[in-house]
Amino acid sequence: MYFSYLISLAIAATAVAGKPILRARAPTNVNEDGVYISCNRPGVFAMTFDDGPYQYSWDLAKSLNAQGIRSTFFINGNNFV
Numbered sequence: 001m002y003f004s005y006l007i008s009l010a011i012a013a014t015a016v017a018g019k020p021i022l023r024a025r026a027p028t029n030v031n032e033d034g035v036y037i038s039c040n041r042p043g044v045f046a047m048t049f050d051d052g053p054y055q056y057s058w059d060l061a062k063s064l065n066a067q068g069i070r071s072t073f074f075i076n077g078n079n080f081v
Helices: 002-017 057-066
Strands: none
Touching: none
16 A cells, blocks of 8 residues: 555656746847847846957956946957967
């Protein structure tokens, strides 16, 4: 009897675990090509600088910081000295 109970419990747990409880909604700010077309946080925008570092990267970072603008720079390993 105890063994049957454990088997039933295991089957029920597997059935419940196999179904997603919450479904993720597709983002509304991404077009069909996967490009973000709008920001979901008011007052925020994103801008990229490709293939850095470059001679102006440090000056740009200092200028943004002086204005209280948080920034992230992605460094291309081929250009890093």
